[in-house]
Amino acid sequence: MASDDCRKDDLLEDNRTDSGIDSYRSILKSEEPREPSADLIGPRDKISTGEERLDSAYGSSSITVESLSEIVGGCTLSSAKEEQAQSSELSEQEENLLTTITEDGDTILHLAIIHEDEFIAQQLIQLFPKEVLDIQNNLYQSPLHLATYLNLTDVVKSLVEKSSSLGLQDQEGNTALHVACQHGQIECATEMTREVSPSKLAPILETQNWRGLACLHLAALNRQYQIMKLLVKKGADLNIQEGTSGKTALHLAVELHDVTSVKLLLSRGANVDAAMFNGCTPLHLAVGRQDAAIANLLCQSGADTMLRNMEDETALDLADGNDDILALFPFDDIQISGRSVVSVKF
Template sequence: MASGDCRKEDSLEENRTDSGIDSYRSMLKSEEPREPSGDFSGPRDKFSTGEERLDSAYGSSSITVESLTEIVGDCTLSSAKDQAQISELSEQEENLLTTITEDGDTILHLAIIHEEEFIAQKLIEIFPRDVLDIQNNLYQSPLHLATYLNLTKVVKGLLEKGASLELQDQDGNTALHVACQHGQTECVTEMTREVSSSKLAPVLEVQNWRGLACLHLAALNRQHHIMNLLMKKGADLNIQEGTSGKTALHLAVELHDMKSVTLLLSRGANVDVAMFNGCTALHLAVGRQDADIADLLCQSGADTMLRNMEDETALDLADGNDDILALFPFDDIQISGRSVVGVKF
């Protein structure tokens, strides 16, 4: 990759205990579901046709908020029944609760899409764990959708019932990826709160189809609190994204995000990790003429003599910037095109 790439490469991003559903019907919202904001192509595609989603076939019925409530209301939700075992439901109840729409959604997906949290919580009580992990045609699990809509109590309920954190949607994102991209801090907290390090580690290492792990997404979106949460939970600070080998530190430098750079370095990020083209964070900082971040990297021990695949040191990218050149007091002496450090005459 040419030196210009070092300079100009763009940066990649209380359970309810009342009598049951009937007492809640009068409180249900009648509005259509909102279209979530943000640039997340998977769920955006799913939500962009809100009217169609309301009319999606569920068995032979048209689904509205009211009919969704009736479907759940027809099922026995009393504590006398073991609600965790679907095998104990009547045949009619089982058919209602396990029918899949043409979009691949279960009734739980639909409850979440309509943001009917109480209904969703009741369905989580009824469904066994395996049903909670059913993915729709966009490979979104209920946990993906609850996270995207920031329904923290639903996220908590799903996780307490054992919903998987490792499932990936059509873009390769886990629910934790979604939370990191959109700054859903409470959802991240729930997903990492009581999960063992051995169980969470593979989730933190999963890369989506753009090669990004959760820490990369948090860095790309300047989610400093989430970055801190992930690092406390053992996220690999030096994990490289799959397309060009950037670490979170490279991404933070590209964004001129001093706060992220400081946070990563204070947590022990390796300042000299090289991208696939050989560029270190210092190459990127100098190439972008960011003297402040370059200075911080040098103070953190960055090796000023490392060369990229174009055989360039960071100094070679300074382009006469006096503030940056001042960081390399001995590197301006060259013999045969190579810098000489500490030459005595």
């Protein structure tokens, strides 16, 4: 177990964009490290998703919309190309913004998003280079994660347009697209997938969080039908297996007794006979849960009633005398312990 925790920590470190400022200080040519701004120290408003805060768990900050506006002030990039050409160095105020990191790893952009100040956030997105846009705080949340949590669609769109990374994973292994799938943020998910090439999107769709769940699994678990349709349209593998037991989205939908998801997945071509690591098919799960309606759907879609799991059981072996379930199987297929008890021949 300890080795698993160590491996997870290693993965987090490998996938995290440096939340310090060393990686871009050399660009700014700053000689001395800067302390966090005084405006960032003190009590901080709590923003919670239920279990975790969205920002990071440090004591907190008295940042307000007004103080954010003062911090940003007139620090905007010149739109005149000739002015940009004349000076490649940032102003001191711009440099201060770039090098301000709170004790919990938040940039001012993180804070602007947490306060849902979209105007300030948009200004900062235009100001900051990609390296800063991809900084993760101490919960490994990038600005894109936070904007998605808060369903700030326009901010998500701007971050994506500035090439903010879609592949960064938070402390639970979730990418921003995972977050959208879990919380039903269809507009955010649409923006994150709109202009991304299939070759670049495929690895994101295949990424598993630390529970082994890909985006499609999370959408199925949370009955997010619109997002499921979007993911399939964008090329998500319908039969991708989650990492702990090998369930596909269809297995998960069957476990939830979610007829709508089962129909959706089957209509899109999900493998009705996909096997978990233990050999159980969706039909095994449906019959084992005494769900005649879903078992019937699976049978109508061509489920093989004679497939055996690693316990050498067919789905029929799990029927446990349920007449509604038994009625789904051909009479001459009835077996006990793998042996046919009735053989009808004409």
